[in-house]
Amino acid sequence: MTAVETRTPAPDAPAEPSGLRRGLPRIIAVVVLVVLAAAPLFLAPFATTTLTRIVVFALFAVSLDLLVGVTGLPSLGHAAYFGAGAYAAGWVSINVTAEAPVPLLVGAATGAVAAALTGWITVRTGGVFFLMLTLAIGETVQQLANTWEDATGGANGLTGVPSVRIGGEPLVNAGLLYWYVLAVGVLGFVLVWLVARSPWGAALRGIRDNEPRMRAVGYPTAVYKYAVFVLAGSVAGVAGSLLAAQQRLVTPADLSFLTSSFALLAVVIGGAGSLWGACLGAAVVVLVRETLGASLDGHGPLVLGLVFVLVVYLLPRGAAGLRRPRREPGRSP
Amino acid sequence: MTFLEVRGLVSGYDRGRVLHGIDLDLAAGGALGLLGRNGVGKSTLVMTLAGLVPVSEGTVRLDGEDLAGRRPDRIARAGVALVPQGRRVWAPLTVAEHLALASGRRRGTWTVDGVLDLLPRLAERRRHPAGRLSGGEQQMLAIARALLTNPRLVLLDEPSDGLAPAVVDQVAEVITTMRAEGVAVLLVEQDLHLAFAVADEIAVMDKGVLVHRVPTDDFRRDRATAQRLLGVA
Numbered sequence: 184m185t186a187v188e189t190r191t192p193a194p195d196a197p198a199e200p201s202g203l204r205r206g207l208p209r210i211i212a213v214v215v216l217v218v219l220a221a222a223p224l225f226l227a228p229f230a231t232t233t234l235t236r237i238v239v240f241a242l243f244a245v246s247l248d249l250l251v252g253v254t255g256l257p258s259l260g261h262a263a264y265f266g267a268g269a270y271a272a273g274w275v276s277i278n279v280t281a282e283a284p285v286p287l288l289v290g291a292a293t294g295a296v297a298a299a300l301t302g303w304i305t306v307r308t309g310g311v312f313f314l315m316l317t318l319a320i321g322e323t324v325q326q327l328a329n330t331w332e333d334a335t336g337g338a339n340g341l342t343g344v345p346s347v348r349i350g351g352e353p354l355v356n357a358g359l360l361y362w363y364v365l366a367v368g369v370l371g372f373v374l375v376w377l378v379a380r381s382p383w384g385a386a387l388r389g390i391r392d393n394e395p396r397m398r399a400v401g402y403p404t405a406v407y408k409y410a411v412f413v414l415a416g417s418v419a420g421v422a423g424s425l426l427a428a429q430q431r432l433v434t435p436a437d438l439s440f441l442t443s444s445f446a447l448l449a450v451v452i453g454g455a456g457s458l459w460g461a462c463l464g465a466a467v468v469v470l471v472r473e474t475l476g477a478s479l480d481g482h483g484p485l486v487l488g489l490v491f492v493l494v495v496y497l498l499p500r501g502a503a504g505l506r507r508p509r510r511e512p513g514r515s516p
Numbered sequence: 517m518t519f520l521e522v523r524g525l526v527s528g529y530d531r532g533r534v535l536h537g538i539d540l541d542l543a544a545g546g547a548l549g550l551l552g553r554n555g556v557g558k559s560t561l562v563m564t565l566a567g568l569v570p571v572s573e574g575t576v577r578l579d580g581e582d583l584a585g586r587r588p589d590r591i592a593r594a595g596v597a598l599v600p601q602g603r604r605v606w607a608p609l610t611v612a613e614h615l616a617l618a619s620g621r622r623r624g625t626w627t628v629d630g631v632l633d634l635l636p637r638l639a640e641r642r643r644h645p646a647g648r649l650s651g652g653e654q655q656m657l658a659i660a661r662a663l664l665t666n667p668r669l670v671l672l673d674e675p676s677d678g679l680a681p682a683v684v685d686q687v688a689e690v691i692t693t694m695r696a697e698g699v700a701v702l703l704v705e706q707d708l709h710l711a712f713a714v715a716d717e718i719a720v721m722d723k724g725v726l727v728h729r730v731p732t733d734d735f736r737r738d739r740a741t742a743q744r745l746l747g748v749a
Contacts, residue, residue: 382613382616382617382620385609385613385616385617386617388606388608388609388613389606389609389613389617392606392607392608392609393604393606395568395588396600396604396606397617398567398568398587398588398589398592399566399567399568399588399589399592399597399598399600400589400592400597400617400618400621400661400665401589401592401593401621401622401665402589402617402621403587403589404589
């Protein structure tokens, strides 16, 4: 074969990242993990509970980021799968067993089945239709939770969810519960991260950037989008089961449009597609809504709205955009 | 022997038909240069052949198999690759990711290593996002992506667009190499030099139909016809 040299110099070609720069994210990840794991040892129980809620919401936001940021499917109804997982895990904890990992697996399966039932149609649409369809599904599932009182407790919610048990021992202590939530949350994050980094994840990012081109290379993109929709539903269901374990209560508000939009907000604040950014965004959302919101007479959502506007103006690529300031790559329409 | 056989192909968009009955034959391993003024439907033809524009009427047979109306991913796996106008690389994905994605679908002669031997510049850029490559490098990447699907037919839509003359020469070399491997080529071009360099035959399109087809050497000599059909000397 003939060797063909392209002689045109590329503009602003960066040097290969050095060993230190490539190793730094790993060091930061380890430090963050250690701090998170040690947190209950020096935090008050109330703060530990808030941190637990952050981890739950972060896993939910990461599952949404897999759709929005990695694949380019902006769902407005992702809380449907989060809430479905929470209800199923709560129900099984009350009526069957609260022994881990049963509620987790039930939450994952319920999220996956709900996404499988609704996803086949939604992933075949795009743009505004996808937004409207996911919104409609979210509202429908919420109505179902409101009216199906035998299973969900209706508007009062599913009350009296027992503590998760490990080896017969209930996790009543806030710190123990936190460690359980953190372990599951980290596992879920690593799973999504591995998927996003795999060749399969590259195909998803290709779909996000230019779907017709992926099809022209031979990829049945609808199948890929369906699979990631089901996976994201399943991870959201796991996050839901953690919510049930933490709140010991599941209400229709947990699968409302507001919950979906808070997760979307977390993804946008963090920078869509980075996954770790969604975790930071989740922390901001939970802290503003619960800590700051209480001292503002329940105006937390208002503050979040301001945060959202500021982020869109100042950090269009979210917190993840701070990491590597870089010029816009050439668009490929 | 006819490898690609297009009969009465009609297609277009919501606003109206663009192709009004295309008949086109291409021998196995042959190369046809498709010329024509802007807006006569050259790009629509290659997009339709790739399955990206729906077929209204007609047949597209590749080695006897009818591909008309198939999904684009099925057509790609049947061995048709498109190097689209404007290159259309996935800007956020690295060169290595492009090559891995493209080589995952259809096994054959072309491997990632083989393509990188042919295009060493891409090897140097493996870890870079495609959006940060130069125009010439992006074009080479778009061609590499097509080759790695191990096609029997490659459709190239104005690969010279926006490239420096030296880079166009390299594109010509790569097309010649893929022809040597037995790949059939349908090349849509405005750049006559590139079309003359790689094609055995030249066809001219006008208003959605093929109006002229001759061997390349005859077309080069017949300046009057070229002037009449293309408005160029």
